[in-house]
Amino acid sequence: MFISLKRRAIFEGRAAGFVGQAPLPVVASVLLALSLGFSAAPVRADDNPKLLVLPIVVHSAEDPEYLRNGLADMLTARFSRIGALDLLHPGDPKRGTTQLEKALVLGRKAGADFVLYGSFTRFGQGASLDVQCTPTDETKKREPLREIFVHSGSIGEIIPDLDELAGKVSRFANGELVYPVGPASPGFTGGGGGTEELVRRIEALEDGLAALLESADDFSGDESSEELR
Structure with missing residues (x-):
């Protein structure tokens, strides 16, 4: 000592x-x-951009409220984990839209810097998620970020895409350059333009693959017939 x-x-x-x-x-x-x-103090949450997360419009024969609430909960959890945005939610949990102008009105009314809106469409055994994030300030002159995810398998395949979506939206709202999957449009409807085009392409690929397999089977059958002769 x-x-x-x-x-x-x-x-x-x-x-x-x-x-x-x-x-x-x-x-x-x-x-x-x-x-x-x-x-020196860490950046406060008040300095983060404010994002209004509108309910996703669901087009499905299944319970739309269950899917809508599930998507909202999963997105909120991912945004909260990233911690780069101050999340806002509308008072009415059913007040979703797929129209840009309506989304902007709701975003500005809520005092948000950005608004997230879009649709979830169930088609057969597949599903698509079509979402846009746009600034509410017209002076920023930024094109909306649009992300489209389409899966032909189970509905659960959409869930991992939510991590990518939350990450891209967080970076976009903080001014980073993000490359969207599909082109942004002034207004779109669930199951509309971009989503329908992707679905058509997938179906065309599946039809083409089925035709090739059928042709291969026919060719094998012809060879077997020749050998028997």
Whole structure:
């Protein structure tokens, strides 16, 4: 204990001697740097962009309210985990839209910097999620970010896409350059233009693959017939 106290006294004495011998500007600079370091505070949540998350419009024969609430909960959880946005929600949980102008009106009324809106469409065994994020400030002159996800399998395949969506929207709202999956449009409807085009392409690919497989089967059958002859 005596040795520790002695070393501490020597260290404090040397430090005091350094401060006493150092020029005043140097001492002032050191103290200023220390004060800035201790006074620096992390960015507050109030400084984050405000995002109004509108309910996703659901087009499905299944319970639309169940799907709508589930999508809202999953998106909110992902945005909260990222922590880059201040989330706002409309008073009416059913007040969703797929129209740009209506979304902008709701976003500005809520005092949001950005508004997220879109649709979820169930077709056969597949599903599509068509979402846009747009700034409410007309002076920013930024094209909306549009993301389209289409899956021909189970509805659960959409869930991993929500992580990508939340990440891209968070970066977009904070001014980063984000490349959308599909082109943005002034207004769109669930199951409309962009989604229908993607669905048509997928169905065309599936039909083409089925035709190729059928042709291959026919060709194999012809070869078998020739061998029998």
